[in-house]
Amino acid sequence: MSEINTLAAFYAFSGGALWLLGSLLFIGFDKTNTQANRWLGAFYCILACAFTQLFLEGFGIGGGFFIHLLELPRWAMLPCLYMAVNHYVSPSSLKKDWLLHFVPFLLFLIFSLVYLMPDLFNGQNHLPVLPPWIRFIVRYFFFGQTVYYWIVCFFLLRRHQKNLKMVASFTEKIDLEWLRYLLISVLFLIFVRILSISNIHVTYYSPILYFLGIILLAYLTLSQKSIYATETYPAAEKSEITPKKALNERLTPEQVEELKHIVMRKTVGDKLYLDPSLTLSALSDKIGISTHELSYILNNGVGKNFYQFINELRTEEAKSLLLSEDTRHLDMLGVAIRAGFNSKTTFYTTFKKATNLTPKEYIKANSAAG
Structure with missing residues (x-):
């Protein structure tokens, strides 16, 4: 008892x-x-x-x-x-x-x-x-x-x-x-x-x-983290249940293709992705289209969400930095920041997903190939 x-x-x-x-x-x-x-x-x-x-x-x-x-x-x-x-x-x-x-x-x-x-x-x-x-x-x-x-x-x-x-x-x-x-x-x-x-x-x-x-x-x-201020995207949930016909009426395939080229030219050409605090609304302001249209173009024209689109561009930037003689003095965190990443964790995760290699493995593989 x-x-x-x-x-x-x-x-x-x-x-x-x-x-x-x-x-x-x-x-x-x-x-x-x-x-x-x-x-x-x-x-x-x-x-x-x-x-x-x-x-x-x-x-x-x-x-x-x-x-x-x-x-x-x-x-x-x-x-x-x-x-x-x-x-x-x-x-x-x-x-x-x-x-x-x-x-x-x-x-x-x-x-x-x-x-x-x-x-x-x-x-x-x-x-x-x-x-x-x-x-x-x-x-x-x-x-x-x-x-x-x-x-x-x-x-x-x-x-x-x-x-x-x-x-x-x-x-x-x-x-x-x-x-x-x-x-x-x-x-x-x-x-x-x-x-x-x-x-x-x-x-x-x-x-x-x-x-x-x-x-x-x-x-x-x-040990909870504070709720950091972040923009809301009220159409994120709505777009999942909106019929494709309604979306197509707003932007025709020709318009999607045209706007896609503008988005790619601005984002890649001006290297807007290097801004670590870049958000959907910030990018839409710099390009000059609405957040709803930008999201639709990324999802339907590019086939990626905003997170994937920006971090894959940063990954390509990181690849160049990792093999550049000018940045050999930087550690991995330095490379991540120069490429636009705000976190080494995001850098490693995105890089490994895109290349199936860690950044160090990527350097080693390309050094051996050279």
Whole structure:
């Protein structure tokens, strides 16, 4: 029994860590991601309620009324995570329908206030007997809600990372990669919960597994990068669902070909790609066409998104620099910067993808050929 209680104590560690983490997010330890962090803080605080409940039940502490109070906000947990991810991927947009995501929680709250809590408040330690269909909803709705919102959050982040390459040539500081790992950590907690229902060994060690998952959540949250200001591209999503006919009516094939030559001449001839901070809107201003037209020309005329187009031109520049006698004194970071890259990571990744060689391998291969 003492060993079981020792393991159950990890629920207290998990709950305490989550309460602390949620409080830090609410008071605003990071002033740039305030709204998103507050929603994430709400998610952590509700999750802390769940672990506090598990701890109290494990040690037989607290009455039915208090335990139910801790369980009450659970249906709002995953909507809070969804709102947090939504604000991380689009911090400037107004979420007009946010209240709709909390309708199930509000209904459960009303149901509890009317049917459940009066009996608990009057001294009963157990919930009243409910009809089978209500018990089914209460038991399984949260699981379905969890799976649904995790999938939605994952695709929100994927769409954000995809759309970034439509407008930016440098994405390391705005791709929210840390958030992807945070969602994976949440998925780990979900799997532990699922496996603990069916596997006695996982059930036994689940308090420790939960604690390890929460430590990872805390690390990722506290080491998050700020949301850097970046332009939005409202048509990035819309263009994916706009019929080709409508797009063709705006720009004919002849116009696309003509504008493609202008884009290539300006971008390559004036070496606009050497600007490490170049974005879609900046390039469209320098060329003299709209961002929507430029994006359409790149996607349909050149066959590349903005990120691919600019970084492949930078790769060609880097090839020349790597073999030039005038730049032999530069290290790889120096070559990357001279070629227009803002990051050695982007330089290496793009160069390897384009040539199947690292920059050093490219130098060696061309030296041997010479």
